[in-house]
Amino acid sequence: MQPIPPLDPKQYQLEELLTARGIDLDWLNDEYGGPYSAPNVARWSIVEATKAIPVHYASAVADHPDVVRWVAELKAGALERQARRGSAVATADRGRSLILLGPTGTGKTHQAYGAVRDLAITGVSARWVMTTAPDMYAALRPRHGVDSEAEFRRYRSAPVLLVDDLGASKVTEFTEEINFRLINHRYERQLPTMFTSNALPKELTERLGERVTSRLGQMCQRVTIGGQDRRRRSAA
Ligand SMILES: Nc1ncnc2c1ncn2[C@@H]1O[C@H](COP(=O)(O)OP(=O)(O)OP(=O)(O)O)[C@@H](O)[C@H]1O
Numbered sequence: 037m038q039p040i041p042p043l044d045p046k047q048y049q050l051e052e053l054l055t056a057r058g059i060d061l062d063w064l065n066d067e068y069g070g071p072y073s074a075p076n077v078a079r080w081s082i083v084e085a086t087k088a089i090p091v092h093y094a095s096a097v098a099d100h101p102d103v104v105r106w107v108a109e110l111k112a113g114a115l116e117r118q119a120r121r122g123s124a125v126a127t128a129d130r131g132r133s134l135i136l137l138g139p140t141g142t143g144k145t146h147q148a149y150g151a152v153r154d155l156a157i158t159g160v161s162a163r164w165v166m167t168t169a170p171d172m173y174a175a176l177r178p179r180h181g182v183d184s185e186a187e188f189r190r191y192r193s194a195p196v197l198l199v200d201d202l203g204a205s206k207v208t209e210f211t212e213e214i215n216f217r218l219i220n221h222r223y224e225r226q227l228p229t230m231f232t233s234n235a236l237p238k239e240l241t242e243r244l245g246e247r248v249t250s251r252l253g254q255m256c257q258r259v260t261i262g263g264q265d266r267r268r269r270s271a272a
Pocket residue numbers: 092093099138139140141142143144145146147233234266267
């Protein structure tokens with residue numbers, strides 16, 4: 037991990053997030069602990085998250101208490117393993133998953149990217165792969181010159197994975213197989229995954245099948261987000 041210089045909180049849209057979590061900018065920008073110190077890991081994680089998060093969600097702060105708690109649990113698990121193994125850096129790569137359910141426009145993706153940013157500022161290393169389910173299926177379609185199995189392993193083995201819009205695509209044999217292989221692999225290894233879906237729980241079973249939803253039910257904390265479509269509200 038390379039040393040990361042102090043961050044401008046405005047450039048990285050950190051002000052609201054730091055205030056919400058009671059984190060001092062002086063802690064984040066402390067340069068004396070070396071590259072493996074929690075503040076340096078946090079700066080590195082924020083820089084990486086900022087590159088990967090779509091601009092629309094660049095300032096997202098998760099405000100759902102269950103989402104905030106899930107991030108805190110990932111952090112606590114990472115610190116516990118670090119203390120047990122004596123590793124230099126605490127790494128979030130094991131733990132419960134989270135599924136955010138709710139109708140269109142209620143803020144699931146906002147909460148999801150908020151959680152990514154939230155984990156970043158804790159100083160625990162989290163190497164995310166972030167995708168929507170339809171983009172992932174498109175990236176995995178067998179085609180000439182692409183090793184789609186290698187690409188699949190990138191998703192399957194991501195230390196932390198975000199799959200936005202699960203169950204949004206047309207069900208085919210191909211998507212069924214990807215869903216089962218992905219979710220079964222992550223289920224067996226307790227790899228933390230954040231899913232979002234605007235399907236109702238019953239529809240999710242119809243779209244994903246019982247073997248997938250049974251595993252999701254056991255591996256995930258379920259968070260339901262209600263309310264109006266926020267896009268309509270902001271258009272009004
Ligand atoms: N807590 C929040 N604070 C401010 N803006 C929010 C919040 N939650 C959501 N938004 C905004 O509301 C709009 C809808 O949110 P978002 O895209 O997260 O919804 P969604 O549930 O993922 O919708 P879909 O099911 O269509 O994917 C976006 O413009 C988002 O930036």
